[in-house]
Amino acid sequence: MGALHVTRAVLPYLKDGAAIVNQSSTAAYQATGFYGLAKVGINHLTISLAAELGGRGIRVNAIAPGPTDTEATRSIVPEAMVRQLALKRMGTVADHASTLLFLLSDDASWVTGQIIAVDGGQVVRL
Secondary structure, eight states: OHHHHHHHHHGGGOOTTOEEEEEOOGGGGSOOHHHHHHHHHHHHHHHHHHHHHGGGTOEEEEEEEOSBOOTTTTTTSOHHHHHHSTTSSOBOHHHHHHHHHHHHSGGGTTOOSOEEEESTTSOOOO
């Protein structure tokens, strides 16, 4: 509910051309229990808000990170999982930041309602 509450709080201040980027996860596309279910909710909120706010010129997207190299994940993400990624490495915070900056920029002025997987090819959707 956090993403919804924050959106409601900032909405009166957003103008034409504003962008919202929600935090999802590739867990939304896998059998990962309640965490994955929560991220599916973020994805649906993202596309619903994109449709609702598009008329006001507000874009809404989300980033869905895959396995990311952080101090917390180094001990829990198995090397076998990393070898299964198309790019054969864990993501970095910089990988996600670059996507975030793109989605917030004018370069993404025609992008809304999208969940961008930044996951090294972990999840492939048709």
